[in-house]
Amino acid sequence: MGAAKSVFTPQELEDYEDLTYFTQKEVLSYFHQFKALAPDLISVQRDARLPMEVILRYPQLRYNPFGDRICMVFSSSRDGDCNFEDFLDMVSVFSAEAPMSVKAEYAFRIFDFDGDDMIGPEDMEEIIRRLLGDVQFPQVDILQLVQNLTSEADLDDDGMLSFAEFEHAISKSENFMRSFQLQL
Structure with missing residues (x-):
């Protein structure tokens, strides 16, 4: 796990902890899950954007009928492609710790197709x-x-x-x- 910590500075981990519903250890775990989606690309470029088709391979999205919409809503480029911060935002909102008001806001955006x-x-x-x-x-x-x-x-x-x-x-x-x- 020591090698993984060097991927982020202590300040970045602290910021992620402040901006999500996760601990620093959980952030690192989600980075490993993100990296596992495209290990060759992520090992070369930490801030890589993964195409929506790759993000949809994430087990929790694979069979979700709204997977494409979820990617579109959380994609900072609005094309469905996601970088790690987009991915982390997504899993944070969908976590059990996220409040109802946050879940409602994102659900509304996901269901507002037009x-x-x-x-x-x-x-x-x-x-x-x-x-x-x-x-x-x-x-x-x-x-x-x-x-x-x-x-x-x-x-x-x-x-x-x-x-x-x-x-x-x-x-x-x-x-x-x-x-x-x-x-x-």
Whole structure:
């Protein structure tokens, strides 16, 4: 482990500890997990950006129906490619220690497919389709589900969910915190 510590300065480790929900030892562990995704590239260049396809090999993202969206939201270049700091931000938000408010903010961004700062019917339909995976549902049933979700959570009746409405809706869900965690 001594060789790994030399990858970061003591100040960098302290900064990572301050900016995440992790200890310095956990930060080093996540660096090893990040490095394992592309060991040849990372050993040469510590601040390498890994393509989204490589990040999606991370076991906790491999089968996540929102893996590509997660990469896009956490990518500092907004193209889905991630450097270690992007990766560390991601695993920090998905950790059990991250507060509900932080998880809600990122979940909203992940589910806002069109990036308009609202979760509209098209976004909800995409969420449902991804959750269904290979299961085929009639379009009329999906639209009914979108309508039901909207009527339940849309407090101002504009047909879309603002962040405040989304946060209010998920605050009622006991399962949200558990489902918005990567099994790290």
